[in-house]
Ligand SMILES: Nc1ncnc2c1ncn2[C@@H]1O[C@H](COP(=O)(O)O)[C@@H](O)[C@H]1OP(=O)(O)O
């Protein structure tokens with residue numbers, strides 16, 4: 001009997017690995033004209049666009065009928081003002097697609113020497129990420145650089161790809177090129193890929209594919225529990241998390257990190273819980289910001305819900321619909337953390353009401 005999603009896993013790991021090599025090659029080296037500010041004021045770089053072009057090109061070749069929900073689109077690049085960025089993206093994407101990695105990747109996926117794409121093909125590949133999402137059938141979701149702000153600061157970021165079937169995440173692959181392989185040796189080797197397949201467990205490996213290691217969230221209790229949270233207070237309230245820490249008598253400072261690398265760290269026990277409490281009124285979480293992280297935690301033996309305890313619903317389009325915030329932790333800690341979140345919310349509400357009267 002064949003192993004479910006074996007080909008999808010192989011293709012997704014190959015695509016994320018190439019995107020990791022690409023983004024590492026521009027990491028810390030971006031120059032003027034290689035970054036734009038999008039309509040929602042968030043930054044996007046040649047790294048984000050070219051990584052999406054590469055991953056979507058590979059997926060389009062391997063699974064031509066699968067739709068993709070990707071973060072970026074090529075609208076700005078198709079304008080006259082996008083010419084310089086477009087040229088650089090085409091150069092980076094083609095360098096990556098044609099490189100010979102010696103990893104036994106298939107010519108049938110359109111990779112390796114002589115496989116250059118035209119600028120039009122690459123812009124169309126980026127725009128293949130325009131799918132609206134939904135509850136029925138297969139679709140991929142991609143964040144080519146999650147944590148672009150961390151990427152620009154020279155800190156953490158992740159290439160995040162997941163396969164969703166009938167609203168259930170079945171496969172997640174995350175590449176964290178700047179994450180230490182071993183948290184206890186922060187100055188040691190960096191660059192990890194995390195892979196999870198529904199019912200088949202979670203793994204960490206080197207970007208080369210070497211040293212695959214199964215991951216299980218360790219049981220963390222009492223004093224040793226600490227939080228993983230966003231660097232950007234505008235993405236997730238630091239003050240709310242500190243209130244939750246007080247409820248739980250946590251004295252350890254939170255670990256701040258950009259991107260879904262937080263889920264990766266939680267999966268290998270580098271933190272006790274990931275808490276996300278958006279501050280923006282009406283902000284809706286995007287499916288590409290959580291799909292691969294959520295399956296990694298579940299397959300490593302943890303639980304992921306929103307801040308009200310509801311499961312994340314990946315079948316409502318490009319966003320997580322009515323979900324609000326995220327609480328992710330190991331099985332033993334999740335209920336305790338969620339109860340503390342509820343209590344902290346109630347206290348916050350009470351203080352607001354008192355301040356109004
Ligand atoms: N106002 C906001 N509230 C919550 N998350 C946000 C907000 N603005 C952007 N984000 C998302 O936060 C993600 C990074 O999170 P973190 O702070 O954990 O690194 C980004 O991918 C971004 O989503 P998007 O992918 O749509 O740009």
Ligand SMILES: [Mg+2]
Pocket residue numbers: 071143145146147288289
């Ligand atoms: Mg993102």
